[in-house]
Amino acid sequence: MANGFGTLFIGVSGLQSSQNALNTTANNLANVDTTGYVRQQVLFTDRNYVTFNETTAVSKQQSGLGVYIGDVIHSRDVFLDRSYRTESGRQAFYAATYEATNEVETYFQEMEGQAFQDALEDFWTSFQELYKTPDDSVSQNLVVQKAQLFVSRANAVYSGLQSYQYNINTQISDNIDQVNKLGDTIQDLNLQIMKVEAGGIETAMTLRDARDQALDELSALVDISYNETADGIVKVSIEGTEFIDESRCYHIEKKTDKLTGFITPYWGYLSDVNKGKYVNVFDFGSRDISTENKNDMGELKALVLARGDHIANYTDIEGLDQDTYNDTTGMSVMLRAEAQLDQMIHGIVTALNDVLCPNVTAEDTIKNLTNGAATTLDVILADGSTVTLNANTKILDADNCATGSDKQLPPQELFSRIGTERYTKATYTYQPVDENGNPKVDANGNPVTETKEIYIYNEEDPNDTTKQYTLQSLSVNEALVIDETLLPHLCQNGDVDYALAAKLAGVWDEERLTLNPNDTKACSFKDYYKDMIGEMATYGNVYNSTATSLTGTVASVDNQRQQVIGVSSDEELTYMIKYQNAYNAASRFINVVNEMIEHLLTQLG
Structure with missing residues (x-):
C-alpha cells in the first residue's frame, strides 16, 4: 500500500514537469519575433531514489520518485x-x-x-x-x-x-x-x-x-x-x-x-x-x-x-x-x-597670378643697386619702417612684367587673398654710377641720387590662412571686377603682349601638380580633377x-547564432505536442493508480 501511494508522487512529478515544460515552450512561442530573445530549453533530471536493499550487489531494489526540471538552458554560443x-x-x-x-x-x-x-x-x-x-x-x-x-x-x-x-x-x-x-x-x-x-x-x-x-x-x-x-x-x-x-x-x-x-x-x-x-x-x-x-x-x-x-x-x-x-x-x-581640392585651386590660382605678376629673387637687384658690394639691401616701406632684402627675397620682375590699360606697376593679379595684398611697395635711394663706374654728380659736382621702387612679394604663410591662396581666403581681384581692362595684357612699351596670353593659355597643359605624396606622376590641371575623382x-x-x-x-555568423539562440515555431510546436502528451500520460498514470488504490481499499478490505 505504501508503494502504491508513493507511486502517486511519480505521477505528480510528471504532471508538474510537463506543465513547466509547456510553460517554457509557450514562452518561446510568444517571443518568436522578439528582438534579442534567446530560446529556453528544458532539461529533465531524476529525483532521488529510495533503496530497499543495501546488501545485494545485483539489485538494490530502488524505487524512483519521478522527475523534475533540473535546469532551463539559456542557449548561447560565446564564440559565435x-x-x-x-x-x-x-x-x-x-x-x-x-x-x-x-x-x-x-x-x-x-x-x-x-x-x-x-x-x-x-x-x-x-x-x-x-x-x-x-x-x-x-x-x-x-x-x-x-x-x-x-x-x-x-x-x-x-x-x-x-x-x-x-x-x-x-x-x-x-x-x-x-x-x-x-x-x-x-x-x-x-x-x-x-x-x-x-x-x-x-x-x-x-x-x-x-x-x-x-x-x-x-x-x-x-x-x-x-x-x-x-x-x-x-x-x-x-x-x-x-x-x-x-x-x-x-x-x-x-x-x-x-x-x-x-x-x-x-x-x-x-x-x-x-x-x-x-x-x-x-x-x-x-x-x-x-x-x-x-x-x-x-x-x-x-x-x-x-x-x-x-x-x-x-x-x-x-x-x-x-x-x-x-x-x-x-x-x-x-x-x-x-x-586635394584646395591644392588644385591653389595650383591654378598661383600659376595664373605668377604669369600675370611674375616674381624674381632680389639677388640681381641687390647686386645692381650696390654695385655688387652687398648681399642684403635695406629698403624703406611707406610707413617709414625698414625691411631687409636678401638674395632669396621674392620681388616683382618690374622690368619684364606686363601691365593693364592704366600701365601702372605693380600689375593687377587675377586672384587676391582677402586681407593681404600681393606686394608691399618699398623704395631704395642710391647714387648711380657712370660708364666708368664712378658715382654720378651734377654740373655743380653734387652727388646725384635716384629712387628705385621695389615691390616685395608677400609670401604665403602656412600658419595664417589670410596670407594663403586658399579657398578659405580667396576672391577675384575687385579692381578687375570693376574694370576688366586692368588685366595685364600690354608690354611696357604699349604693344599687346601676345606672349603673355600664350603663357596663360599654356598653363592648363603644364604638368606641375601631383595628386598626393603617394602618386608621384605629375599631371595638368585638367587631368588633376579627373585623377582626384578617380582616386x-x-x-x-x-x-x-x-x-x-x-x-x-x-549575416552568416548571425544565421549560425540564430540556429543556437533563435526560436523555431515548428520545433517549439513539436515540443509542445511532446510535453502535452507527457502531461496526458502522467494524468492517466495517476488515474490508474488512483483506481487501483480505490479497488484495494473498497473491494479487498
Missing part, C-alpha cells in the same frame, strides 16, 4: 557571439567610411544640378579666347566672369565638404551619447542580474537577453572586449580602456575645439581637464588602422577618422613626405578631399566592397 560582435564592428567601420566617401563624390561630381568640372572647363576656355585677342575687353571680361564663377563653384563644393564635416561631427556626438546610454544600461542590468542570481537558484534570462542585445549594439559603435565574472557581472573595455567594471560605467566625455567646434571623445576619469591633459579614446598615431592590426572596428572610430580634426587646405599636402601624409591627411576621407572612386569601391563583404559575413 564574439565573432558576430567583431564582424559587426568591422562592418559598421567600413560602412561609415564608405558613406563619407560617397558623399564626397556627390559634392565633387554635381553641384546645384551642374557638374563642377563644367566651371573648370569654362574657365579654361576663357583663356583660349583671350589668347586670340588679348586686348579685347570682351575677352578680358569673359576671363573675369569665368574666374568669379570658378571661385564661386569651388567655394560651394568646399563649403559643402565642410558642412558634411559638421554633419559627421553631429553623428559623433550622437554616437558618444548612445555609447554612454548603452553603458548605463549594461551596468544597470549587471546589478539586476547579480541580485536575481545571488541565491544560485534562478537565472535572470530576460535580463541577460537585454544585456546581450545591448552588447550587440555597443559592438557596432566601438571596439569592445568583455568578460563575465563569477557573480554574473560583465566587465567591458573600449579600445583597451575600462568602460564598465563591477561598480560603475565610466562615461566617454566630449572635448569641443574652440575654433572648429569639432568634438573629440576622451576619457574623463583618466584626464586632468584643469591642466589641459586629455586621454583620447582613439589613438590614431600608435598603429595603422587595418584588419591585420585588428583595430578597424566601430562606427564611432570611423566617423572621427573620416571627419578629421580640422578643416584642411593645400598645406595639408604640399611639402609633406609620404609617411607624414599617410599618418595625417591621408587617413581621413574629408581631410584628403578638402586638401576617390577607387577608395569608395574598396570601402563599399569591404562593407558589403562584411555584411555577408555578419
Whole structure:
C-alpha cells in the first residue's frame, strides 16, 4: 500500500514537469519575433531514489520518485557571439567610411544640378579666347566672369565638404551619447542580474537577453572586449580602456575645439581637464588602422577618422613626405578631399597670378643697386619702417612684367587673398654710377641720387590662412571686377603682349601638380580633377566592397547564432505536442493508480 501511494508522487512529478515544460515552450512561442530573445530549453533530471536493499550487489531494489526540471538552458554560443560582435564592428567601420566617401563624390561630381568640372572647363576656355585677342575687353571680361564663377563653384563644393564635416561631427556626438546610454544600461542590468542570481537558484534570462542585445549594439559603435565574472557581472573595455567594471560605467566625455567646434571623445576619469591633459579614446598615431592590426572596428572610430580634426587646405599636402601624409591627411576621407581640392585651386590660382605678376629673387637687384658690394639691401616701406632684402627675397620682375590699360606697376593679379595684398611697395635711394663706374654728380659736382621702387612679394604663410591662396581666403581681384581692362595684357612699351596670353593659355597643359605624396606622376590641371575623382572612386569601391563583404559575413555568423539562440515555431510546436502528451500520460498514470488504490481499499478490505 505504501508503494502504491508513493507511486502517486511519480505521477505528480510528471504532471508538474510537463506543465513547466509547456510553460517554457509557450514562452518561446510568444517571443518568436522578439528582438534579442534567446530560446529556453528544458532539461529533465531524476529525483532521488529510495533503496530497499543495501546488501545485494545485483539489485538494490530502488524505487524512483519521478522527475523534475533540473535546469532551463539559456542557449548561447560565446564564440559565435564574439565573432558576430567583431564582424559587426568591422562592418559598421567600413560602412561609415564608405558613406563619407560617397558623399564626397556627390559634392565633387554635381553641384546645384551642374557638374563642377563644367566651371573648370569654362574657365579654361576663357583663356583660349583671350589668347586670340588679348586686348579685347570682351575677352578680358569673359576671363573675369569665368574666374568669379570658378571661385564661386569651388567655394560651394568646399563649403559643402565642410558642412558634411559638421554633419559627421553631429553623428559623433550622437554616437558618444548612445555609447554612454548603452553603458548605463549594461551596468544597470549587471546589478539586476547579480541580485536575481545571488541565491544560485534562478537565472535572470530576460535580463541577460537585454544585456546581450545591448552588447550587440555597443559592438557596432566601438571596439569592445568583455568578460563575465563569477557573480554574473560583465566587465567591458573600449579600445583597451575600462568602460564598465563591477561598480560603475565610466562615461566617454566630449572635448569641443574652440575654433572648429569639432568634438573629440576622451576619457574623463583618466584626464586632468584643469591642466589641459586629455586621454583620447582613439589613438590614431600608435598603429595603422587595418584588419591585420585588428583595430578597424566601430562606427564611432570611423566617423572621427573620416571627419578629421580640422578643416584642411593645400598645406595639408604640399611639402609633406609620404609617411607624414599617410599618418595625417591621408587617413581621413574629408581631410584628403578638402586638401586635394584646395591644392588644385591653389595650383591654378598661383600659376595664373605668377604669369600675370611674375616674381624674381632680389639677388640681381641687390647686386645692381650696390654695385655688387652687398648681399642684403635695406629698403624703406611707406610707413617709414625698414625691411631687409636678401638674395632669396621674392620681388616683382618690374622690368619684364606686363601691365593693364592704366600701365601702372605693380600689375593687377587675377586672384587676391582677402586681407593681404600681393606686394608691399618699398623704395631704395642710391647714387648711380657712370660708364666708368664712378658715382654720378651734377654740373655743380653734387652727388646725384635716384629712387628705385621695389615691390616685395608677400609670401604665403602656412600658419595664417589670410596670407594663403586658399579657398578659405580667396576672391577675384575687385579692381578687375570693376574694370576688366586692368588685366595685364600690354608690354611696357604699349604693344599687346601676345606672349603673355600664350603663357596663360599654356598653363592648363603644364604638368606641375601631383595628386598626393603617394602618386608621384605629375599631371595638368585638367587631368588633376579627373585623377582626384578617380582616386576617390577607387577608395569608395574598396570601402563599399569591404562593407558589403562584411555584411555577408555578419549575416552568416548571425544565421549560425540564430540556429543556437533563435526560436523555431515548428520545433517549439513539436515540443509542445511532446510535453502535452507527457502531461496526458502522467494524468492517466495517476488515474490508474488512483483506481487501483480505490479497488484495494473498497473491494479487498
